[in-house]
Amino acid sequence: MEMPKNFKPKEMEAGIYQSWADNGYFKPVSRGGSKPFVVTIPPPNVTGVLHMGHALNNTVQDVLVRWNRMKGNETLWVPGTDHAGIATQNKVEQKLAAKGKTRFDLGRENFIKETWKWKEEYEPRILGQLKTMGCSCDWDHTRFTMDEGYSKAVIETFVHYYEKGYLYRGNRITNWCPRCGTSLSDLEVEHEERQDNLWHIRYEIEGGGEIVVATTRPETMLGDTAIAVNPNDKRYKSVIGNFAILPILGRKIPIIADDYVDAKFGTGAVKVTPAHDPNDFEIGERHNLEKIVVIDLEGNMTPEAGEQFVGKDRYEVREAIIILLEEGKWLVKAEPHTHAVGHCYRCHTVIEPLLTLQWFVKMNEIVKPAIEVVRSGKVKFHPAKWTKVYLDWMDNIRDWCVSRQIWWGHQIPAWYCECGEITVSKEWALDPKLTPKCHECGSAKLKRDEDVLDTWFSSALWPFATLGWPEKTPDLSTFYPTSFLSTARDILYLWVARMIFSGIEFTGQIPFEDVYIHATVFNSEGKRMSKSLGTGVDPLVLIDKYGTDATRFGLLWQVAQGQDMKFSEDSLLMSQRFVNKIWNASKFTKMNLTDYKIVSRETIEKELTKEDKQILAKLDKTSKEVDRYLNKYDFQHAVELLYDFFWHDYCDLCIEDTKVRIRDNESSKLAAQYTIHTVLLESLKLLHPFMPFVTESIWSTMDQDAALIISKWPETK
RNA sequence: GGGUGAUUAGCUCAGCUGGUUAGAGCAUCUCGUUUACACCGAGAGGGUCGGGGGUUCGAAUCCCUCAUCACCCACCA
Numbered sequence: 022m023e024m025p026k027n028f029k030p031k032e033m034e035a036g037i038y039q040s041w042a043d044n045g046y047f048k049p050v051s052r053g054g055s056k057p058f059v060v061t062i063p064p065p066n067v068t069g070v071l072h073m074g075h076a077l078n079n080t081v082q083d084v085l086v087r088w089n090r091m092k093g094n095e096t097l098w099v100p101g102t103d104h105a106g107i108a109t110q111n112k113v114e115q116k117l118a119a120k121g122k123t124r125f126d127l128g129r130e131n132f133i134k135e136t137w138k139w140k141e142e143y144e145p146r147i148l149g150q151l152k153t154m155g156c157s158c159d160w161d162h163t164r165f166t167m168d169e170g171y172s173k174a175v176i177e178t179f180v181h182y183y184e185k186g187y188l189y190r191g192n193r194i195t196n197w198c199p200r201c202g203t204s205l206s207d208l209e210v211e212h213e214e215r216q217d218n219l220w221h222i223r224y225e226i227e228g229g230g231e232i233v234v235a236t237t238r239p240e241t242m243l244g245d246t247a248i249a250v251n252p253n254d255k256r257y258k259s260v261i262g263n264f265a266i267l268p269i270l271g272r273k274i275p276i277i278a279d280d281y282v283d284a285k286f287g288t289g290a291v292k293v294t295p296a297h298d299p300n301d302f303e304i305g306e307r308h309n310l311e312k313i314v315v316i317d318l319e320g321n322m323t324p325e326a327g328e329q330f331v332g333k334d335r336y337e338v339r340e341a342i343i344i345l346l347e348e349g350k351w352l353v354k355a356e357p358h359t360h361a362v363g364h365c366y367r368c369h370t371v372i373e374p375l376l377t378l379q380w381f382v383k384m385n386e387i388v389k390p391a392i393e394v395v396r397s398g399k400v401k402f403h404p405a406k407w408t409k410v411y412l413d414w415m416d417n418i419r420d421w422c423v424s425r426q427i428w429w430g431h432q433i434p435a436w437y438c439e440c441g442e443i444t445v446s447k448e449w450a451l452d453p454k455l456t457p458k459c460h461e462c463g464s465a466k467l468k469r470d471e472d473v474l475d476t477w478f479s480s481a482l483w484p485f486a487t488l489g490w491p492e493k494t495p496d497l498s499t500f501y502p503t504s505f506l507s508t509a510r511d512i513l514y515l516w517v518a519r520m521i522f523s524g525i526e527f528t529g530q531i532p533f534e535d536v537y538i539h540a541t542v543f544n545s546e547g548k549r550m551s552k553s554l555g556t557g558v559d560p561l562v563l564i565d566k567y568g569t570d571a572t573r574f575g576l577l578w579q580v581a582q583g584q585d586m587k588f589s590e591d592s593l594l595m596s597q598r599f600v601n602k603i604w605n606a607s608k609f610t611k612m613n614l615t616d617y618k619i620v621s622r623e624t625i626e627k628e629l630t631k632e633d634k635q636i637l638a639k640l641d642k643t644s645k646e647v648d649r650y651l652n653k654y655d656f657q658h659a660v661e662l663l664y665d666f667f668w669h670d671y672c673d674l675c676i677e678d679t680k681v682r683i684r685d686n687e688s689s690k691l692a693a694q695y696t697i698h699t700v701l702l703e704s705l706k707l708l709h710p711f712m713p714f715v716t717e718s719i720w721s722t723m724d725q726d727a728a729l730i731i732s733k734w735p736e737t738k
Numbered sequence: 739g740g741g742u743g744a745u746u747a748g749c750u751c752a753g754c755u756g757g758u759u760a761g762a763g764c765a766u767c768u769c770g771u772u773u774a775c776a777c778c779g780a781g782a783g784g785g786u787c788g789g790g791g792g793u794u795c796g797a798a799u800c801c802c803u804c805a806u807c808a809c810c811c812a813c814c815a
Contacts, residue, residue: 236815283814291815299813589750591764598777609774
């Protein structure tokens with residue numbers, strides 16, 4: 022079959038993809054391989070579009086999936102998307118805000134309906150983008166973290182934790198985002214260094230004297246219920262047990278001694294606000310201090326803060342307090358001070374530590390086996406340096422706040438009775454027709470918890486919930502544990518660690534064997550690619566410009582060993598030229614094969630020239646090396662090697678050498694034809710996982726029985 | 739405060755366990771329009787491998803130290 026003059030990615034890729042899909046090539050089928058290769062995709066959020074990280078990540082996965090498929094292994098790549106609780110809820114709220122509405126105008130039920138509509142619109146877009154990238158996922162296995170079966174899995178895990186005593190509900194200081202109106206786990210808070218002041222404030226001591234405290238948050242003084250000093254601090258020994266007078270409000274608060282206080286920091290005296298600071302909360306617990314809440318869930322002052330401040334914004338009040346302190350001569354000095362301030366990872370509002378009632382998962386027991394499997398190497402990180410990062414975090418893990426005060430997500434299956442009892446029920450959660458009754462007093466006046474679970478609570482179940490767990494499905498027994506996980510390093514704790522302990526807890530097995538942490542893609546200035554900052558590069562624009570194959574190949578060219586990369590289009594340009602080179606070399610090779618009748622290596626062996634044998638040997642060596650590199654997840658070297666082999670060995674040397682022999686009808690013509698035929702076919706196979714479209718397109722013109730995507734990977738000697 | 743990584747040609751980066759003239763792509767320059775490809779071919783220039791010490795017969799590669807940058811973790815107000 023003739024090849025068109027040029028390879029036109031935009032015109033040809035979609036058709037090729039469709040034919041793969043139509044022929045069912047993405048389905049798990051064993052073609053004589055040794056063991057299944059299974060990947061569950063890191064589910065993209067249904068909030069938007071693919072970014073460079075996705076492009077790289079999914080290229081990596083597709084390369085391995087295609088490679089394994091060609092090796093004959095039964096291969097399953099499970100696609101899907103994540104409901105992404107807060108992120109998606111925020112998107113829908115923004116959409117409503119444009120119409121001047123809030124979620125409260127709609128009410129919970131309608132708001133959730135709206136969000137499902139959003140999901141129905143965006144999910145196909147994102148999945149479509151994965152198809153554009155050439156991802157060979159089995160679309161019949163597509164899952165969503167809130168689909169019916171998945172929801173069942175989530176409820177199952179909640180109930181399991183509860184019954185095992187791993188879940189508890191408590192009034193704690195949690196990270197609160199006043200804008201999103203929800204609590205956040207520690208991992209969802211982003212810390213940012215900020216230049217601030219350390220305000221030194223003088224408190225008078227009852228009966229004479231004074232004590233100066235240092236604080237970065239003067240507005241919280243309205244909720245002070247003590248001043249703490251270190252018990253060994255000689256400066257303050259004599260005043261311990263006395264009372265200080267809170268400036269402005271004039272309230273009496275005790276001066277107490279607590280080891281937590283560092284005598285060397287600030288003035289060595291700390292104002293204690295148990296309701297608004299986690300450390301102060303602890304001190305408060307130890308000394309039975311009152312917790313006065315002065316900031317509310319919206320970040321405004323409560324009536325407790327005093328009439329002049331009530332209802333005002335926390336920062337506005339900070340300014341006002343400073344002025345008042347100055348006027349009253351309470352302010353001693355303002356010392357410049359750099360410290361880290363927490364922000365919401367979804368909307369970037371400054372986090373307010375607030376006392377709220379939340380559900381927590383106890384972590385100390387559940388992480389133990391998850392530490393063990395990594396220590397013993399059952400789960401391996403690539404590059405290996407992430408092992409230590411993982412273990413350090415797991416060794417110092419703290420309890421996980423899993424309740425969120427939003428509407429989009431898995432509602433907590435807990436019911437509260439007037440009698441004070443809590444009932445956690447799988448049945449009630451799964452069947453809305455049932456009438457919940459208190460298991461203690463029998464009352465039917467139960468109120469369901471309005472909160473939903475942390476989005477990561479559900480994504481933690483991804484590797485097994487997508488395969489059917491908690492049901493004992495054939496998929497689960499065939500494909501679990503999965504083989505490989507590729508992801509970005511910023512969700513190592515948020516997601517990877519949680520999948521590992523969840524996998525072990527619920528299935529008794531590790532969720533995957535190998536974790537590949539891919540390079541982080543930065544822009545040319547070395548800045549994080551961010552849509553909001555306008556520093557992003559859209560992979561779809563690149564695909565449009567260079568074609569999918571070139572984009573994939575060019576990205577892998579730059580990935581190094583998980584090293585950060587400053588993205589540059591140079592490598593895509595190079596790849597684009599390479600695609601063109603492959604196309605033209607193939608076209609030319611075929612021109613030289615018009616009168617060729619396939620012969621075997623044995624029959625032609627004696628005719629082969631030194632050059633023929635050289636390139637055939639190099640081909641074999643290259644196959645071997647590509648295998649070796651892919652086994653190590655060293656994509657960059659695999660890609661470089663193939664480029665070098667095909668361009669410099671095959672095109673520059675072999676084709677140049679053989680074309681003369683073929684044109685001049687030399688006695689070694691048939692040997693020459695055998696050589697180029699063999700090298701081209703095998704090269705297309707080797708290149709296919711990286712550049713699936715152009716290779717399949719050429720292959721389809723070469724009278725082969727099977728499509729390239731399911732052809733047998735070159736065997737090496 | 740702890741941790742991790744980076745610093746190699748004008749630019750983006752390779753260089754594994756130390757060993758002859760330090761590599762690639764892009765850019766630059768010279769030559770080449772022989773029927774696959776000018777998105778090509780042949781060739782050239784360009785690097786005291788961040789600074790300073792050390793180990794070694796020999797270091798970009800190992801050790802120490804300094805500097806700069808980046809990222810992660812962290813309840814010192």
